[in-house]
Amino acid sequence: MISPKQTTQVRLTDLIAPSFYDLHHDISGHRHTHYKLAGGRGSTKSSFISIEIILGMMQDPNANAIAMRKVGRFLEESVFEQLRWAIDVLGVSDKWKIRLSPLGLTYIPFGNKIIFRGADDPKKIKSVKLSTGYFKYIWFEERAEFDGPEEERTILQSLMRGGSEFFVFYSWNPPKSMNSWVNQDVLDEREDTVVSHTDYRTVPRDWLGEQFFIEAEHLKEIKPKAYEHEYLGVATGTGGAVFENVTVRTISDEEIAMFDRIKQGLDFGYGADPLAYIKMHYNSKQKRLYLFGEIYAVKLGNTKAAREIRKFNPLNKVITADSEEPRAIAALNELGLRIVGAKKGPGSVDYGMEFLSDELEEIIIDPKRCPNATREFMGYELERDKDGNFKGSYPDKNNHTIDAVRYGMEDDMTRRRASIKDKKKYGFG
Known part of the structure; x- marks a missing residue:
């Protein structure tokens, strides 16, 4: 993650990895609605999404956001902290109000909000109401934890109302098995969807720290398959793939x-x-x-x-x-x-x-x-049987x-x- 800093003049190239430059321009031109970002450890996909949400909300008084995890108790240590980080590195901390209970972020000049919900209680998502504006930004973090596309559709049907422009972000590390629904989902091509796959190798070295690269290279040497899965975000399979041709x-x-x-x-x-x-x-x-x-x-x-x-x-x-x-x-x-x-x-x-x-x-x-x-x-x-064979x-x-x-x-x-x-x-x- 990029080291936090307060500055009045921030260059996005100092905050966004080169692998996301084209995606940033795509979002700026609102060329798509669904942005599916898969990748390995250190790919900075969540950092990128958090910056896009904060920047977008500061330009549109009707734009609210909702960030979700499958399990609500993980919200504070993940998406909440990630969005706070984005506010900090963009140098706009004085323009945002932070609330810890319940979790919430409010852009003071417009009054638009970011709320946080866990999908382990779907009623809380369905019952979400806004006094002004609509949910222009929707974020599914750690997407592989969700139950499947049906659950996503149900959530989106409740949230994608009242506006003309929507940005739905999905971020996750691909599970090993190609049978996983998220790995299957990216094979389904839609015109309103962009699929991005990134890894740490496109991220400036000083953002992640030298030790991150040492650990990655060590795993690559001793366990190349584990390296491909964990650091490159490759669905390497469980070892039981039938059709490798x-x-x-x-x-x-x-x-x-x-x-x-x-x-x-x-x-x-x-x-x-x-x-x-x-x-x-x-x-x-x-x-x-x-x-x-x-x-x-x-x-x-x-x-x-x-x-x-x-x-x-x-x-x-x-x-x-x-x-x-x-x-x-x-x-x-x-x-x-x-x-x-x-x-x-x-x-x-x-x-x-x-x-x-x-x-x-x-x-x-x-x-x-x-x-x-x-x-x-x-x-x-x-x-596999009960013994793993x-x-x-x-x-x-x-x-x-x-x-x-x-x-x-x-x-x-x-x-x-x-x-x-x-x-x-x-x-x-």
Whole structure:
């Protein structure tokens, strides 16, 4: 953290790390509403947010702010002190009133306020009232502690009222597991959202102190994975990631125009589970699989499902589906599609998963075209038992697109499996 100082002339470049310069200009121009700042220790993301809130409130008499943690008792030692620090380094302590019980900060010239709340008591957030203005600035600190996007939406629905401009800040250190909801959330691209990932390496050395860098380099040497997670803010995984061969990137229209080995898989929904359809291209020479088309929806009736699938499959090519739903297959065939059931068989799930994760050089997924496949493949991890050991089976959850891919690739996997058996039969295995 920057050392506090009182001054009448403050340069923002002395307070904001270079990694946040572009973000500061983005906020100044109000180009987005949601600012999601992930990063490792010492990235100064919370310092940056606190400065932006204080500066913004001093320019708008209608702008109030609310800063939140999941657990209210941590507010004083985190966001409250962080915002007090921002007031101090900006040299405006004489213009702010500080209240300790309950926690509060008031900008004296305008009377606008910063209040602090814990989400462990949602009623206190819903009941927040302002005498003047509205909550222009909303801050979720230590975002990974919150229960998920539904909780955030509920809070925002209560707070984002009465104004025309809002700035919602989120700050957190990414958890290890890609299954964590915050790690999955940043894969969902929205036009009104900026995602920023920073770490200590872009921060001036004297801001953090020499010892900080000594500790970071020591951990890097003895435990590189722990260093990546703690200091770089990388979701390094729990060690149980199944698909380490996934690349998430845009697949261009020009690439798709050249695809000539199209595969299609379909996993039917069960109750609350979604129907998942995936369209792919398989380059067998390079052992690369491209995922570029997706349907993912619950309560999708057969007629509507057939209509949606035709949009991806105008030539009505054969689709391989889960054979455990013969009625659904028959219904879609009656609607004009060409659906065949996957053959499956003993060990087919394990072999299919090993084929996708080990045999393929790369699984390339377009995150815009296939957001749910991106989420499932990136977050699919083995589970641990009560002793901390990895279980020997693949988890049967959050894998609907993965199953669809397995079905769609069944013919290629079957040929590969037969080839391996022949080699072993004749002594080449």
